[in-house]
Amino acid sequence: MDISVDVETDSLSLKSFQDRYILTQVGHQKIVFPSQWVAEIMLxxxxxxxxxxxxxxxxxxxxxxxxxxxxxxxxxxxxxMSQRPRIQETLTAIRLSQLVSELAGVGLIVDQVIGSISQEELSAKEQKATESSNPQIEVFQPESISPSIWQPR
Incomplete structure (x- = not known):
């Protein structure tokens, strides 16, 4: 039995996966996560x-x-003024992968997952948002979550 793998095709699909983003919405803000940072989308x-x-x-x-x-x-x-944000009956969370070492396994609550977009689509949307007064799409930065949140008060 001869098993062959098309390395060029596999490399291309891996590259296209790495160039994709998961598009979410939190309030009025759109936030994207590099797809390789997303371990799971949870309800x-x-x-x-x-x-x-x-x-x-x-x-x-x-x-x-x-x-x-x-x-x-x-x-x-x-x-x-409020102690904690109001929690809906069902929440959507983006669980981060091991590639986000300081936040690996943490579930980030979002209002909704809109879909996925490519690097090119993201660049085009950012350019369009810059030209108009529409809110810009934000790329999630792990540094935006302060390590101090893990300390009990």
Whole structure:
């Protein structure tokens, strides 16, 4: 039995995967995640979340999934007057892969996943947003989540 692999085709598909982004929305802001940073897109029932009341209000809690504990962090800016953002019945989370070492395994809560776009589409949308007054698409930066949120208050 002869098994051959087309290395050129596999390299091309890997390259196209690496040049894709997962497009999400949080409030009025569109946020993209490099596809290789996304381990999983999760739907979580509110009843599954274990609240962590002594942590930063951006830490919504943790959820047990596939034998592990996943911390959930909201990307939505909470109202300074409120303790915690209002939680819907079902939440959508982007669980980050091992490539985002400092946040590996963390679930980031988004309002919705819109789809995926290529690097070229992202560049075109950013250019169009710059030319108009439309809100720009933000590329998620792990540094935007302060390490201090993991410290109990």
């Amino acid at each position: 979580i029932e509110r009843s599954q979340i274990l609240n962590l009341p002594f942590y930063d209000s951006r830490v919504l809690g943790v959820v047990h999934r596939q034998g592990g504990i996943i911390p959930l962090v909201t990307l939505q800016v909470a109202n300074p």
